[in-house]
Amino acid sequence: MAQTILTVDDSASVRQMVGFTLKNAGYEVVEAVDGRDGVAKLSAGGINMIITDLNMPGMDGIELIRKARAMAQYKFIPIILLTTESQDDKKKEGKKAGATGWIIKPFKPEQLLGVVKKVLR
Numbered sequence: 001m002a003q004t005i006l007t008v009d010d011s012a013s014v015r016q017m018v019g020f021t022l023k024n025a026g027y028e029v030v031e032a033v034d035g036r037d038g039v040a041k042l043s044a045g046g047i048n049m050i051i052t053d054l055n056m057p058g059m060d061g062i063e064l065i066r067k068a069r070a071m072a073q074y075k076f077i078p079i080i081l082l083t084t085e086s087q088d089d090k091k092k093e094g095k096k097a098g099a100t101g102w103i104i105k106p107f108k109p110e111q112l113l114g115v116v117k118k119v120l121r
Contacts, residue, residue, distance in 0.1 A: 003120060004028040008038035008052040008064060009082070014105070018051060018082070021109040022116070035059025039067050042074060049120050050074075051112075054083035054090065062097045069098040078119035082107065 005027050007018045019029045030047065032038035034056045041047070050068060054061040061081055068074040078100040083090075086104050094102060100119050103112060 002026055002028045003048040004030060004046055005049045005051060005116070006030045006032060006038060006041055006047045008032040008035065008050065008056070008061070010034050010053060010056040014053070018112065021112055025113050035061065035064035038064050042068055042071060045073065047074065047077065049077055049116065050079040051082050052079065054081050054085050054094070062093055065094065065097040065099055080115060080119070
């Protein structure tokens with residue numbers, strides 16, 4: 001059975017590119033338009049990994065990670081931040097919230113898949 005990855009980004013084009021890349025590699029993809037939508041999708045269950053943007057309206061990626069980590073079934077799943085931010089303080093904040101890794105936009109599809117395959121076993 002294919003593993004399911006939740007992608008959370010307020011940019012439709014980024015969601016489309018991430019989704020296309022992951023689906024072509026055999027993953028199931030659930031899309032969310034922001035952190036609040038992401039939390040709602042997590043509540044349905046069945047997510048094996050989260051890839052989220054950092055800066056989003058309503059609820060940002062850091063808050064989404066905190067909420068996901070507070071749910072028993074998502075305490076230990078891989079969570080990757082996919083963002084334009086590269087400052088060390090933002091990375092530390094993400095790690096403290098529970099992020100597994102960090103990918104800087106723009107990304108190459110093979111780079112994204114390499115990270116997904118590395119953390120999703």
